Amino acid sequence: MAAPKPKLSPSQELMARLMRIVRTCPEAASEVLELMFLVSQIEAATTIDREYRDAKRVISRLRNPLWEMGPPDREKLLAAAETIRRVCRLPEDQIPPVPIADAGERARVEARLADALAGEFDAAQIARVTGVVAAVLQD
Numbered sequence: 001m002a003a004p005k006p007k008l009s010p011s012q013e014l015m016a017r018l019m020r021i022v023r024t025c026p027e028a029a030s031e032v033l034e035l036m037f038l039v040s041q042i043e044a045a046t047t048i049d050r051e052y053r054d055a056k057r058v059i060s061r062l063r064n065p066l067w068e069m070g071p072p073d074r075e076k077l078l079a080a081a082e083t084i085r086r087v088c089r090l091p092e093d094q095i096p097p098v099p100i101a102d103a104g105e106r107a108r109v110e111a112r113l114a115d116a117l118a119g120e121f122d123a124a125q126i127a128r129v130t131g132v133v134a135a136v137l138q139d
Contacts (some may be wrong), residue, residue, distance in 0.1 A: 010136065014039055041116045051108075055088045060099040106134045 008016065018032045049055075065074075085095065110130040117126055121126035 037109050046067055051092055052088045053086055057099045059084050106130060109133050119122055
């Protein structure tokens with residue numbers, strides 16, 4: 001029995017599809033390479049977490065679990081959240097009350113994408129890309 005294929009990230013899946021286009025239509029290779037470069041820029045612009053956004057979400061999720069649990073388990077989650085907060089030196093007021101409550105996230109992503117894509121896309125296109133990226137980050 002063959003091993004199951006590993007699940008590709010959205011950018012890996014996009015790149016695999018683009019490579020199929022190149023095999024079918026070699027004349028499109030330069031445009032496809034530009035698209036792959038653009039995808040890598042978008043991915044790089046959204047994976048750097050200098051503001052501990054991911055840590056803030058993890059802390060918030062530990063404080064607000066998706067299911068009910070007993071007091072001992074709840075205390076362990078709260079202790080883990082507090083440990084992460086202390087290690088990252090995050091003040092309490094920077095932790096969102098719910099994991100997706102970071103309202104400024106979309107603006108930060110849009111600003112980073114606008115810098116990375118300046119001259120490539122217009123404002124409406126950047127806004128559409130930002131919407132897609134923000135939706136993926138909320139999952």
